[in-house]
Amino acid sequence: xxxxxxxxxxxxxxxxxxxxxxxxxxxxxxxxxxxxxxxxxxxxxxxxxxxxxxxxxxxxxxxxxxxxxxxxxxxxxxxxxxxxxxxxxxxxxxxxxxxxxxxxxxxxxxxxxxxxxxxxxxxxxxxxxxxxxxxxxxxxxxxxxxxxxxxxxxxxxxxxxxxxxxxxxxxxxxxxxxxxxxxxxxxxxxxxxxxxxxxxxxxxxxxxxxxxxxxxxxxxxxxxxxxxxxxxxxxxxxxxxxxxxxxxxxxxxxxxxxxxxxxxxxxxxxxxxxxxxxxxxxxxxxxxxxxxxxxxxxxxxxxxxxxxxxxxxxxxxxxxxxxxxxxxxxxxxxxxxxxxxxxxxxxxxxxxxxxxxxxxxxxxxxxxxxxxxxxxxxxxxxxxxxxxxxxxxxxxxxxxxxxxxxxxxxxxxxxxxxxxxxxxxxxxxxxxxxxxxxxxxxxxxxxxxxxxxxxxxxxxxxxxxxxxxxxxxxxxxxxxxxxxxxxxxxxxxxxxxxxxxxxxxxxxxxxxxxxxxxxxxxxxxxxxxxxxxxxxxxxxxxxxxxxxxxxxxxxxxxxxxxxxxxxxxxxxxxxxxxxxxxxxxxxxxxxxxxx
Numbered sequence: 280x281x282x283x284x285x286x287x288x289x290x291x292x293x294x295x296x297x298x299x300x301x302x303x304x305x306x307x308x309x310x311x312x313x314x315x316x317x318x319x320x321x322x323x324x325x326x327x328x329x330x331x332x333x334x335x336x337x338x339x340x341x342x343x344x345x346x347x348x349x350x351x352x353x354x355x356x357x358x359x360x361x362x363x364x365x366x367x368x369x370x371x372x373x374x375x376x377x378x379x380x381x382x383x384x385x386x387x388x389x390x391x392x393x394x395x396x397x398x399x400x401x402x403x404x405x406x407x408x409x410x411x412x413x414x415x416x417x418x419x420x421x422x423x424x425x426x427x428x429x430x431x432x433x434x435x436x437x438x439x440x441x442x443x444x445x446x447x448x449x450x451x452x453x454x455x456x457x458x459x460x461x462x463x464x465x466x467x468x469x470x471x472x473x474x475x476x477x478x479x480x481x482x483x484x485x486x487x488x489x490x491x492x493x494x495x496x497x498x499x500x501x502x503x504x505x506x507x508x509x510x511x512x513x514x515x516x517x518x519x520x521x522x523x524x525x526x527x528x529x530x531x532x533x534x535x536x537x538x539x540x541x542x543x544x545x546x547x548x549x550x551x552x553x554x555x556x557x558x559x560x561x562x563x564x565x566x567x568x569x570x571x572x573x574x575x576x577x578x579x580x581x582x583x584x585x586x587x588x589x590x591x592x593x594x595x596x597x598x599x600x601x602x603x604x605x606x607x608x609x610x611x612x613x614x615x616x617x618x619x620x621x622x623x624x625x626x627x628x629x630x631x632x633x634x635x636x637x638x639x640x641x642x643x644x645x646x647x648x649x650x651x652x653x654x655x656x657x658x659x660x661x662x663x664x665x666x667x668x669x670x671x672x673x674x675x676x677x678x679x680x681x682x683x684x685x686x687x688x689x690x691x692x693x694x695x696x697x698x699x700x701x702x703x704x705x706x707x708x709x710x711x712x713x714x715x716x717x718x719x720x721x722x723x724x725x726x727x728x729x730x731x732x733x734x735x736x737x738x739x740x741x742x743x744x745x746x747x748x749x750x751x752x753x754x755x756x757x758x759x760x761x762x763x764x765x766x767x768x769x770x771x772x773x774x775x776x777x778x779x780x781x782x783x784x785x786x787x788x789x790x791x792x793x794x795x796x797x798x799x800x801x802x803x804x805x806x807x808x809x810x811x812x813x814x815x816x817x818x819x820x821x822x823x824x825x826x827x828x829x830x831x832x833x834x835x836x837x838x839x840x841x842x843x844x845x846x847x848x849x850x851x852x853x854x855x856x857x858x859x860x861x862x863x864x865x866x867x868x869x870x871x872x873x874x
């Protein structure tokens with residue numbers, strides 16, 4: 280007979296019961312996980328809980344699903360695994376969440392406390408393994424500590440700069456009993472994130488802004504995490520300063536807005552890259568000056584002063600020295616900047632005039648739009664993504680894997696709202712899309728969720744299609760199938776004289792013996808999903824509409840596309856952003872724009 284979780288807050292509970300009760304107190308509504316020996320005691324009381332448990336097929340899928348859930352809802356995602364390999368299979372997702380500041384709590388079972396350090400069966404020091412890639416980690420050996428630890432874990436994961444927290448619980452702590460006590464106050468004296476910016480720093484920033492001639496708003500994912508999109512729009516429209524949104528900030532500012540110059544970086548738009556390089560003031564909001572944006576750091580925005588606002592003080596001046604550092608929540612920083620700029624204009628008559636600069640940048644944007652050439656034969660991958668965007672629209676949520684399809688999706692989907700776009704930015708984790716889309720669909724069940732994946736990424740985690748089919752999670756998976764590890768092939772074309780070493784995947788019609796291995800349509804059907812294939816542009820819209828009409832099970836579409844399409848623009852790794860190319864042998868002439 281299944282053991283019920285007692286309702287009295289002062290009753291003696293097993294550690295497992297305390298864990299489930301604590302998760303209920305933390306308002307958890309779904310957990311993605313897989314049971315196993317060390318965590319098994321927790322699964323018994325979970326059986327009677329109001330919390331929905333989704334049984335994934337691989338622990339990495341549980342972690343990415345928790346990320347997807349967190350990114351669309353803004354709440355903490357939760358995943359659970361057993362000790363040893365169960366826990367280590369979570370490591371990739373934990374690292375991914377750490378790099379992209381995703382609030383997540385990972386709960387793992389551990390061998391009994393007396394066996395820790397003895398190389399017991401399925402023992403791994405998961406706390407030690409994940410220490411560099413978590414905001415904080417716990418090893419719990421006393422059942423009385425479980426409620427406090429869970430409360431602290433959720434607070435740490437969701438406050439300040441969000442991120443993953445690991446809670447590792449010894450099996451004997453799950454089996455032993457203690458009085459349940461949910462803490463109403465948390466004692467974390469060493470953890471006090473600064474959310475409100477210092478007024479002096481905001482005033483200094485405002486004075487730099489009104490004095491600048493060529494400022495840009497360099498917007499990172501922190502704006503989305505802070506729910507600051509409305510404030511960002513207010514700042515941009517008040518000042519008329521052009522806006523650039525990083526890969527993690529797509530949707531923080533509408534693509535349709537005239538002031539938006541696009542995405543910067545290695546595969547950024549010409550206008551965004553030019554805006555950063557030629558600016559005299561970077562107003563960095565929740566961005567971290569990562570290498571994919573800056574290119575060769577010593578040549579990045581050489582004439583620009585820097586205002587750097589971030590909730591994490593460790594990021595400020597880490598890569599680029601800030602002239603005005605501001606530690607604080609982006610929503611509060613931007614709100615106070617707006618107030619201060621208005622005050623400077625009204626009381627001191629100080630305001631910036633960026634008309635000439637703005638017109639220059641809008642001219643670059645018009646002259647160098649992100650585009651592509653259609654192939655003489657075959658289906659262009661960019662066309663596929665454009666048509667998905669046109670038919671599904673801005674109401675849909677888009678999730679991408681990592682590689683060429685990720686960059687095409689970042690450019691050819693029109694992002695109009697925050698939390699519309701999910702991808703693995705900092706870690707660049709192949710296999711992210713399918714489980715993250717699953718988590719996103721669970722978090723927002725009324726939304727249409729499209730995963731735009733590559734044939735390489737898709738083969739890493741497509742086992743979660745079975746989870747989606749069994750759980751009634753109707754995600755739509757667009758496999759951009761060029762029968763290659765596409766981004767690696769692009770680099771081999773450009774930098775290795777076309778020596779395609781180990782990048783052919785044999786998933787297209789040119790496969791060995793004309794056999795697609797695997798056949799994605801048959802694979803989808805074997806997992807209980809609808810499988811479709813499109814190889815001709817004439818069939819493109821009908822195929823997408825057919826997928827859109829199915830809402831009771833997952834759909835996988837094998838889009839067989841041109842093999843040699845490349846992502847442009849491109850700044851080669853380690854080079855200056857000034858060396859951006861818009862085609863293999865074509866660079867934009869910025870001098871024509873009087874920049």
